[in-house]
Amino acid sequence: MNSKIIYERFLWFERQVKKGKFPNTTSLARKFEMSTKTAQRDIDFMRERLDCPLQYDMTRKGFYYEDETFTLPVMHMSSSEFSSLILARKLLLDISGSIAGDLEKAVQKITSVIERHAEAPESIDRSVSFHVIRQSPVKEEIFKAALESCIKKRSLTFTYASPAHSEKTERTVDPYHIFNYMGNWHLIGYCHLRKSIRDFHMGRIADQRIGDETFSIPRGFDFNKYFDSSFGLYKGSTKQEVTIRFQPSHAIWIRGQVWHKDQEERTFADGTLELTFPVADFKEISREILRLGSGAEVIKPKALRDLIKDEAGRICKTYT
Numbered sequence: 001m002n003s004k005i006i007y008e009r010f011l012w013f014e015r016q017v018k019k020g021k022f023p024n025t026t027s028l029a030r031k032f033e034m035s036t037k038t039a040q041r042d043i044d045f046m047r048e049r050l051d052c053p054l055q056y057d058m059t060r061k062g063f064y065y066e067d068e069t070f071t072l073p074v075m076h077m078s079s080s081e082f083s084s085l086i087l088a089r090k091l092l093l094d095i096s097g098s099i100a101g102d103l104e105k106a107v108q109k110i111t112s113v114i115e116r117h118a119e120a121p122e123s124i125d126r127s128v129s130f131h132v133i134r135q136s137p138v139k140e141e142i143f144k145a146a147l148e149s150c151i152k153k154r155s156l157t158f159t160y161a162s163p164a165h166s167e168k169t170e171r172t173v174d175p176y177h178i179f180n181y182m183g184n185w186h187l188i189g190y191c192h193l194r195k196s197i198r199d200f201h202m203g204r205i206a207d208q209r210i211g212d213e214t215f216s217i218p219r220g221f222d223f224n225k226y227f228d229s230s231f232g233l234y235k236g237s238t239k240q241e242v243t244i245r246f247q248p249s250h251a252i253w254i255r256g257q258v259w260h261k262d263q264e265e266r267t268f269a270d271g272t273l274e275l276t277f278p279v280a281d282f283k284e285i286s287r288e289i290l291r292l293g294s295g296a297e298v299i300k301p302k303a304l305r306d307l308i309k310d311e312a313g314r315i316c317k318t319y320t
Helices: 003-018 025-032 036-048 079-114 121-127 140-152 223-228 248-254 282-291 302-318
Strands: 054-057 062-065 154-161 168-181 184-191 196-201 205-214 240-246 264-267 273-279 296-300
Touching: 003 025, 003 036, 003 062, 025 036, 036 054, 140 154, 140 168, 140 205, 168 196, 168 223, 240 248, 240 302, 248 273, 282 296, 282 302, 296 302
Parallel strands: none
Antiparallel strands: 054 062, 154 168, 154 205, 168 184, 184 196, 240 273, 240 296, 264 273
């Protein structure tokens, strides 16, 4: 039976209790046109699994709350919605580990209500998994501090180990947005030290502390526009159009992939495929091209083509 209907019975029973009508198995069964055995199972479930402080009054022949301040949470969730929640939990656990702890607790509470009427979390765990390579775990306390700063619009101060420099620096940042990119968590915000919007890899953050200073996100800032402006993680005001040609052996895998929302895809009679899209920085796209070896060729711009050519030459020297 639909879990919404099941929970509706719980809520109705509680409303009768709150009104002082001393409901019992008979009244519950009559209201929802079911057997008294099913009604008794519902009442037992409320007492044993939902911790409802139900007590039976022999004189009134019905139930009341021993603790009158207790209230059931109002929750309506279908089996498919519950399965989607479990799937989201599984994704967070697999790609992020400990930061999904609170979600896990929430799922356990919800499961106690509708586990008889939906797929068990263990069933989905056995059926679905996510594997993300080269991810950098983020400590739970760091993630929670960053998230709280984003939500409450309070500056966050931390020690940051930049991949571009060997030394660590202390940064104070106004966090705008947290996002996961290819398994790694990033924080986008205004850096007081650099006086510009910067991207911080959260796996390199330490000694975090939330400040008292509040901030407002500029009206012109839109994360989706910011992220979609060019290929990959690296952003900048200057963008160049990149065209990559894929050999037939690679084109069959590349065809249909979305490297950028504004990409142009062209297929040729010889089986090759070309992708054209905007790029603000060559670092990430060059790694993607080199990863594909001779299966990918830069057509333009010349600067990127020369960069790949030089790196390929250094690779050849390494193996000679």
